[in-house]
Amino acid sequence: MKLSKKITAGILIIFIVMMPVIMILKKSFRFPEVSLKGLSDGSFVHEFEELFADGFSWRSMWVSASAEINSCIGEPIINGVYITDSRLIDTGSAVQFDAEKTAGIVNSFSEKCTGAVYFAAIPTSAGIYRDILPEYMSGTTEKQKADILYEKLNTDIRKIDAYSILKMLSDSYIYYRTDTKWTCYGAYCVYRTVVQKLGFMPVSYDKYTIRHMTDGYRGNLYSRTQYTESKSDQLDIYEYNDGTETTSCTVYDNHGGKYKCELYNTDAVETDNMYDLYLYSGQPLVKINTTVNNDRHLLVIGDEFVLNFVPFLTKHYSEISVLFPEYMEKETDYFVDTDKYEQTLILLGMDKMNILEMIK
Amino acid sequence: MIYSSLGFIYLFFPASLIIYYAVPRKAKDIVLFLMSCVFTGLMGLKILAFTALYIAVNYIAAHLTYRMAVVKRRQLRLIPCSIGIFFDILMIFGFRSEYFSFITAPLNLPDGVFPIGISFFTLSAVGYLMEIYRGEVKADMNIVRFSLYLIMFPRLIFGSLMSYSVFVSALRRRRMNIMEIGRGLSLFVKGLGKKVIAADSLYALYSAVVSTDTGNLSLVSAWLGVISYVLCLYFTMSGFSDMSTGLCRCFGFRFPGGFNYPMFSGKIRFFAAKWQVQAVQWFRRNITRPLTVLIDNPRLNKIIFILVWAIGGFWYGFSVGSMIFGFLMGTAIIIENRFRNLKFMKSNGILYTSFAVMLMSVFLMSDEISDAFRYLWAMVGGNGTIADSLAAYFARYYIVVLLAAVYASTDLFKNMVVRVENSRFRWAVYVFSPAVSLLLLMICTAMMSYSGSSGILLLM
Numbered sequence: 001m002k003l004s005k006k007i008t009a010g011i012l013i014i015f016i017v018m019m020p021v022i023m024i025l026k027k028s029f030r031f032p033e034v035s036l037k038g039l040s041d042g043s044f045v046h047e048f049e050e051l052f053a054d055g056f057s058w059r060s061m062w063v064s065a066s067a068e069i070n071s072c073i074g075e076p077i078i079n080g081v082y083i084t085d086s087r088l089i090d091t092g093s094a095v096q097f098d099a100e101k102t103a104g105i106v107n108s109f110s111e112k113c114t115g116a117v118y119f120a121a122i123p124t125s126a127g128i129y130r131d132i133l134p135e136y137m138s139g140t141t142e143k144q145k146a147d148i149l150y151e152k153l154n155t156d157i158r159k160i161d162a163y164s165i166l167k168m169l170s171d172s173y174i175y176y177r178t179d180t181k182w183t184c185y186g187a188y189c190v191y192r193t194v195v196q197k198l199g200f201m202p203v204s205y206d207k208y209t210i211r212h213m214t215d216g217y218r219g220n221l222y223s224r225t226q227y228t229e230s231k232s233d234q235l236d237i238y239e240y241n242d243g244t245e246t247t248s249c250t251v252y253d254n255h256g257g258k259y260k261c262e263l264y265n266t267d268a269v270e271t272d273n274m275y276d277l278y279l280y281s282g283q284p285l286v287k288i289n290t291t292v293n294n295d296r297h298l299l300v301i302g303d304e305f306v307l308n309f310v311p312f313l314t315k316h317y318s319e320i321s322v323l324f325p326e327y328m329e330k331e332t333d334y335f336v337d338t339d340k341y342e343q344t345l346i347l348l349g350m351d352k353m354n355i356l357e358m359i360k
Numbered sequence: 361m362i363y364s365s366l367g368f369i370y371l372f373f374p375a376s377l378i379i380y381y382a383v384p385r386k387a388k389d390i391v392l393f394l395m396s397c398v399f400t401g402l403m404g405l406k407i408l409a410f411t412a413l414y415i416a417v418n419y420i421a422a423h424l425t426y427r428m429a430v431v432k433r434r435q436l437r438l439i440p441c442s443i444g445i446f447f448d449i450l451m452i453f454g455f456r457s458e459y460f461s462f463i464t465a466p467l468n469l470p471d472g473v474f475p476i477g478i479s480f481f482t483l484s485a486v487g488y489l490m491e492i493y494r495g496e497v498k499a500d501m502n503i504v505r506f507s508l509y510l511i512m513f514p515r516l517i518f519g520s521l522m523s524y525s526v527f528v529s530a531l532r533r534r535r536m537n538i539m540e541i542g543r544g545l546s547l548f549v550k551g552l553g554k555k556v557i558a559a560d561s562l563y564a565l566y567s568a569v570v571s572t573d574t575g576n577l578s579l580v581s582a583w584l585g586v587i588s589y590v591l592c593l594y595f596t597m598s599g600f601s602d603m604s605t606g607l608c609r610c611f612g613f614r615f616p617g618g619f620n621y622p623m624f625s626g627k628i629r630f631f632a633a634k635w636q637v638q639a640v641q642w643f644r645r646n647i648t649r650p651l652t653v654l655i656d657n658p659r660l661n662k663i664i665f666i667l668v669w670a671i672g673g674f675w676y677g678f679s680v681g682s683m684i685f686g687f688l689m690g691t692a693i694i695i696e697n698r699f700r701n702l703k704f705m706k707s708n709g710i711l712y713t714s715f716a717v718m719l720m721s722v723f724l725m726s727d728e729i730s731d732a733f734r735y736l737w738a739m740v741g742g743n744g745t746i747a748d749s750l751a752a753y754f755a756r757y758y759i760v761v762l763l764a765a766v767y768a769s770t771d772l773f774k775n776m777v778v779r780v781e782n783s784r785f786r787w788a789v790y791v792f793s794p795a796v797s798l799l800l801l802m803i804c805t806a807m808m809s810y811s812g813s814s815g816i817l818l819l820m
Contacts, residue, residue: 002539003790004542004789004790004791004793004794005538005539005542005543005546006538006539006542007542007794008542008543008545008546008793008794008797009538009539009541009542009545010538010542011794011797011798012542012545012549012794012797012798012801013374013541013545015798015801015802016369016370016373016374016801017374019370020370020371020374039401039404039405040404040405040406041404041406041468041469041470041473042402042403042404042406042407042469042470042473043470044402045361045367045402045403045404048367049361049365049366049367049812049813050812052366052367052370052371052812053366053367053808053809053810053811053812053813054812056366056370056809056812059809062805062806062809063806063809063810065802065803065806065809066806066807066809066810069803069806069807070807073557073561073760073761074561074564074565074757074758074761075564075568075757075758076757077564078810079810079811134568134750134753135749135750135753136568136569136571136572136750136753137571224810
């Protein structure tokens with residue numbers, strides 16, 4: 001018995017010590033920023049634990065193993081993601097924002113704008129496919145929440161009912177199977193309505209040449225589950241040659257710096273961050289200039305949903321500025337002069353409404 | 361930071377263990393004290409400052425009580441002792457009860473942040489002051505030792521409650537060797553498994569049931585909900601208790617475990633005595649016994665017994681519901697004793713005990729008393745459905761977890777291991793136990809790998 005306990009101590013200690021040592025050797029652990037506030041209210045340790053888990057040795061293998069274990073011993077829910085044969089669905093409610101507060105922010109923003117403001121709340125995949133979830137996961141739906149929000153918006157804000165459009169097409173490939181976001185086709189379907197409201201004729205679907213960039217994309221829901229049995233997704237680029245083209249794409253950071261980028265970063269599909277294919281910069285502002293000769297300027301305020309949506313708009317505007325409140329460290333005025341735009345489109349997912357706090 | 365987190369298991373614990381074993385024997389208490397300060401400080405420096413104040417107040421109150429006990433006017437010792445106890449109770453109310461949160465409001469802590477372990481170290485502190493008042497122990501001059509009694513990090517979360525003299529003798533008789541670490545780690549991993557595998561799976565079922573409108577719950581769903589709640593509570597608390605006992609053992613201290621397989625006991629009083637053994641003993645030693653000795657009236661003593669159970673219940677969850685749970689538990693034990701000779705009581709012990717515990721637990725799990733009654737109504741089929749598609753869904757996905765949890769909550773597995781150990785196949789236990797411990801740790805690591813920890817979800 002003594003020997004057995006000694007062996008237990010030996011192997012467990014070796015295993016326990018081995019993990020942090022590997023993390024140090026691999027430099028996979030980033031120490032959080034130390035601040036007096038963080039230390040005094042305990043938020044430092046939360047951040048530390050999150051980063052420790054993120055950088056934990058062989059993390060994706062552990063998460064993947066956890067998916068296997070969880071699917072054996074209970075409901076097919078892993079880290080808040082419901083697993084079905086057809087897709088992964090987020091069970092965490094995307095409707096936890098305060099509709100009144102959000103509407104208040106959008107209303108006061110629109111009052112400051114001289115041009116027209118358009119608003120589109122885009123449901124996440126859980127909003128469209130919620131029927132798949134078990135019946136006890138009821139409560140306020142994304143549709144109900146969007147209705148409450150729309151009702152509280154000023155009447156001069158033009159509202160776009162993305163939910164109805166997408167719900168009607170729910171049998172088509174409008175959402176990634178492994179992500180909460182829409183596919184290019186989903187974005188295109190909403191683009192048709194949005195662009196009409198903005199005063200243009202949409203480009204018809206058959207005019208596009210669709211390039212399949214990869215069929216190995218696994219989205220944010222996959223990252224949470226590492227459930228290897230889930231089918232991967234396809235990333236596309238919709239191209240339409242009408243003689244106009246994008247001349248420049250410029251990224252602006254929080255400190256006055258700027259650099260050039262591409263509308264489609266095709267190299268990204270070869271990397272771990274495939275979704276960087278679409279305009280992703282992680283910076284607060286991207287300005288796109290085109291050869292469209294109408295001197296129309298559009299301001300788009302949004303989140304990840306706009307990444308594969310904006311390219312459709314480039315056929316209609318000579319300049320589009322895309323503002324990402326999520327990455328803003330300064331006030332809106334620092335990045336854009338809202339008066340300069342005759343049209344502003346606020347388009348973001350139901351799960352990201354809280355980021356509108358930044359444009360207050 | 362709690363025991364069931366990757367940061368604790370793979371960083372804080374090994375680092376503190378290595379330092380503890382590396383320093384000379386004389387410095388070990390200081391190292392443990394400093395590590396405990398870091399552990400408390402990680403909850404926030406404000407919490408650390410509060411804990412320092414808490415220790416200082418109790419240290420001074422204990423000394424004044426002791427000094428006054430040895431001078432001529434002994435009854436004066438009541439003053440510092442009462443002030444100390446009043447302060448301790450005020451603080452626990454300030455942190456745990458929303459009605460008294462104004463007391464701790466100046467600390468301006470974020471929602472849900474409070475000194476973890478305060479329920480336990482309050483009992484330790486109050487018990488210590490009472491022991492000094494009764495003249496059972498001397499006030500300890502050694503502030504490091506006294507601080508360790510209150511906040512020693514391996515004992516802080518659901519750790520073993522004990523009198524000061526027992527604690528001091530455990531400090532003196534510590535055994536530090538690789539075998540004790542092996543035993544401690546086995547126990548720690550067992551507790552971790554209880555929490556991360558069993559309790560978290562049961563919590564998923566419990567939260568799924570209570571997220572359904574109580575007015576629409578079928579009888580089967582309601583029972584599944586309460587069974588999962590009681591088992592989840594048991595696996596959470598006994599899991600943390602095992603982790604704490606195991607950690608203490610790694611540091612050389614042999615403290616008793618808090619749970620002695622209470623589930624499916626043959627009598628309600630057995631259940632009550634085996635569930636958090638030391639806490640029950642603490643209430644008996646420090647409240648029930650002094651009062652019953654003082655009053656010495658059998659009928660009044662029964663009322664005192666019930667009221668102390670109500671206080672014990674309140675200490676559990678700091679809500680009216682938890683107080684009612686305690687009240688009912690005390691009453692049930694009295695009634696059981698009254699009818700203990702009935703044939704039905706003898707032959708159906710496990711059945712009626714489990715039934716009574718489930719019914720009483722409804723008050724513990726409900727936020728409002730009216731919710732508890734609505735839930736009880738659903739449990740008797742008052743909503744008009746015995747079982748519906750939701751109940752079938754829950755049963756389909758959770759039946760294996762529930763059956764495994766019921767089995768694991770009894771001592772059947774332990775008895776089987778003991779039988780094998782006493783047979784000629786004992787080698788199997790010796791060979792497999794290190795492998796099982798490692799496998800359990802790996803499974804728990806996997807299950808915590810996404811969020812980084814497995815939080816205390818109930819009674820918080």
